[in-house]
Amino acid sequence: MNVNIAAQINSVLAALILLTAFGLLVQRRIYGLLHIFAWQGLFLSISTAIVGYTAGLHHLYISAILTLTLKVFALPYILYVLIHRLKIHKEVEDMVNIPTTMLIGIALVIFSYHLTAPIRELSTLVTRSTLAVALATVMLGLLMMITRKKAVTQIIGFLALENGLFFAATSATYGMPLVVELGVALDILIAAFIFGIFFFQIRTTFDSLDLKEMEKLKEED
Amino acid sequence: MALLTVLGVSLIAALILAFVGDRRYAPEINIFGSAATFAASIFLALQVYYNGPMLAGHDFFFVDAFNVYLSVLTAFVSMTTALFSRRYMRHEREHGKVGRSGMRFYHAMFQLFIFAMLLALLTNNVGVLWISMELATLSTVLLVSLYRTPSAVEAAWKYFILCGVGIAQALFGTVLLYFAAERVFGEGSAGLLWTNLSQVSDKLEPTVLSLAFVFFMVGYGTKVGLVPLHNWLPDAHSEGPTPISAVLSGLLLNVALYALVRCKVLVDGATHSHKAGYIMMVFGLVSIMVAAFSLLRQKDIKRMFAYSSIEHMGIATFAFGLGGPIATFGALLHMLVHSLTKSSIFFTVGHASQMHSTQEMSKIQGLIRGNPLVGWGLMLGVIAIVGMPPFGVFTSEFLILTAAMKDAPYFTPFFLLGLAIAFAALFRKVMPMVFGKAPDYQRRLKAAHIPVFVHMAVMLILGLYLPSFLSEWFHTAVRLLK
Numbered sequence: 001m002n003v004n005i006a007a008q009i010n011s012v013l014a015a016l017i018l019l020t021a022f023g024l025l026v027q028r029r030i031y032g033l034l035h036i037f038a039w040q041g042l043f044l045s046i047s048t049a050i051v052g053y054t055a056g057l058h059h060l061y062i063s064a065i066l067t068l069t070l071k072v073f074a075l076p077y078i079l080y081v082l083i084h085r086l087k088i089h090k091e092v093e094d095m096v097n098i099p100t101t102m103l104i105g106i107a108l109v110i111f112s113y114h115l116t117a118p119i120r121e122l123s124t125l126v127t128r129s130t131l132a133v134a135l136a137t138v139m140l141g142l143l144m145m146i147t148r149k150k151a152v153t154q155i156i157g158f159l160a161l162e163n164g165l166f167f168a169a170t171s172a173t174y175g176m177p178l179v180v181e182l183g184v185a186l187d188i189l190i191a192a193f194i195f196g197i198f199f200f201q202i203r204t205t206f207d208s209l210d211l212k213e214m215e216k217l218k219e220e221d
Numbered sequence: 222m223a224l225l226t227v228l229g230v231s232l233i234a235a236l237i238l239a240f241v242g243d244r245r246y247a248p249e250i251n252i253f254g255s256a257a258t259f260a261a262s263i264f265l266a267l268q269v270y271y272n273g274p275m276l277a278g279h280d281f282f283f284v285d286a287f288n289v290y291l292s293v294l295t296a297f298v299s300m301t302t303a304l305f306s307r308r309y310m311r312h313e314r315e316h317g318k319v320g321r322s323g324m325r326f327y328h329a330m331f332q333l334f335i336f337a338m339l340l341a342l343l344t345n346n347v348g349v350l351w352i353s354m355e356l357a358t359l360s361t362v363l364l365v366s367l368y369r370t371p372s373a374v375e376a377a378w379k380y381f382i383l384c385g386v387g388i389a390q391a392l393f394g395t396v397l398l399y400f401a402a403e404r405v406f407g408e409g410s411a412g413l414l415w416t417n418l419s420q421v422s423d424k425l426e427p428t429v430l431s432l433a434f435v436f437f438m439v440g441y442g443t444k445v446g447l448v449p450l451h452n453w454l455p456d457a458h459s460e461g462p463t464p465i466s467a468v469l470s471g472l473l474l475n476v477a478l479y480a481l482v483r484c485k486v487l488v489d490g491a492t493h494s495h496k497a498g499y500i501m502m503v504f505g506l507v508s509i510m511v512a513a514f515s516l517l518r519q520k521d522i523k524r525m526f527a528y529s530s531i532e533h534m535g536i537a538t539f540a541f542g543l544g545g546p547i548a549t550f551g552a553l554l555h556m557l558v559h560s561l562t563k564s565s566i567f568f569t570v571g572h573a574s575q576m577h578s579t580q581e582m583s584k585i586q587g588l589i590r591g592n593p594l595v596g597w598g599l600m601l602g603v604i605a606i607v608g609m610p611p612f613g614v615f616t617s618e619f620l621i622l623t624a625a626m627k628d629a630p631y632f633t634p635f636f637l638l639g640l641a642i643a644f645a646a647l648f649r650k651v652m653p654m655v656f657g658k659a660p661d662y663q664r665r666l667k668a669a670h671i672p673v674f675v676h677m678a679v680m681l682i683l684g685l686y687l688p689s690f691l692s693e694w695f696h697t698a699v700r701l702l703k
Contacts, residue, residue, distance in 0.1 A: 057408070118428040119400065138393060142386060151378070158385055165392050172400040177410040180348030184392070187355045191385065194362055198378060205371045214375040217456045 006054040013047040014130040021140040024160050025105055028093050030083055033156050034076050041071030044163055048170050059178050066185050078192055082199055093150055101147055105140055112136040130171040137164030151202055151209040155195050224277050226261035228339055235332035242325040248307035251328050255300040262296040283345035283416055286697035292342050298471050298564050299335045301672035305568045306464035308669040312575055323367055334360040338476045348413045350480055351395050358384045365461040376456035383453040391440025397433035401425040422490025430491040437484040444477035446531045447504045448511040458527035463571030466523055470530040471564035475556050482541050486702055501542030508535030509639035516646035521580045522570050532643050533559040540621040549699045551620030558613030558683055565676035566602035569595050572668040587659030596655045598673045603651045605680050607644040613683035
């Protein structure tokens, strides 16, 4: 495969990842969120594999497989089972001001491009232009966690943020050393178990997974 | 070898305790495990003292004057906390606040937490440092929600989300750091080893590292509990079991600050400027001021001391930002004495709230009447933490203040004001709790005194006289952090 074509495919994938990040921001149905999240993982995995192929770095294949199993199958499956057990699959989140959220999201993307501009100039990698998208995905994940008020959606936002970080690692540096990537994957897996336990704890103590109930701990005057 | 023992014992103890569960001897295993870790860490410290810094395990681990003293401190405080938690958790268990599975979980996660912190301290790889910081968060999240009350679950969720997001920023910083390093070292783990990075830090791209530092500051700063990223800290400290508050406050914040300082050294080397230092000074000073004013408004005793931790972490961050030999020396000493003092305060606070079955300060009265040792322990702890001589905090704050007068005179009024307000606030709140008549709902209680006394003794010694090996270490560390 020609390096140029690879870079173009990679840019397309980056655009798709950004698209899914925006999709997550405004999707109101829980299953819909899960699907978009799985798609984002898939794009990320393909992109990693392509970068690995063009750069001739085999450890990137391992990360691609890791992403595929963890982000496309394992985590969505765990979330699916949890949602099913907690019987919240029919819930629709009411959100205010979707257009405003979208506009803030667009502003964040522009900000990311601005922030990563000096790095883009330094880098010689074919993937350098996607670093801004990676940072934007991180920021959009953050925005999603701020705007959403349900425990499950916050977690999906958190995982999308993690996707962005992973994408940043592949686009800025052709992936972190394998030790680090495996460690990060392990941490995410542990985190998945912890939020699983959490959902049940929140459910039993608050009778719902709505974080609006959680407003007890505040500074009193 | 000593190094592997330091790390291995706590990991194995965590596994054993997960199987032992709620048996009678579980607390003893916990104490034994932490004591063994402490012994091994002393051994490691002796090795470093006689042979100088060392690399081990294919450069994966690195021990120098800076992290070895923090490792010994971590092992020591975890040992005394394990001692304290034996009585404390038995009381909680008997009063039905924790169940069988809760106790199993508590012991196993306590050891895993210690392992994560020691790994963070001893690793040479900046990426592994991040991983173990995250592991330290994850292992304590469910301990914060151990009591399963609505506020405990809320506090734990906040802790999980805020620290998770915060530390994710530090990972982005690590990616940027690796990006800069790759241009010097090429592909591979070598580019993330701190020993390599610190040698070539002047060749690293300054623009990238400045950007990376912003992410490190936000990421690790969240875990240090710096204002305005501190929201999780008072909640997690007040709602979790007291031994966990003691180790979170005494140890985890230190380890996070350690990570931040390690990154700052690299950034300073690359940018040849004091930019990172100024950012840290401002964060530190804001933390001191905000925490001092928040202290005045607290009603919950553990929440109040959590704010005091924010204040002291602010002081240490300020001093590291200030730089220079005296301020750095003061900051290193401050991390040590704050950790010892604050954990001993939490021990007495834990007993005080058990005696009154509440954490509300207005309902805690007459501690000296009820249990003189708990009462005096708290009083002396507070005298020490506000920086009165002859305790160690006085020495470190005095050093930092001297350096600040010399290098950053404009900042000192704010610094002093923060200290003065914290002083007044803590005394005003603690006096009525310690003195006065004991209310009739006060219970008698078998308290764990040994940990408190040991900490007090060490604090007093450090205030009166700094052992030569310690000052030598600090001097070496100061040169390292220049």
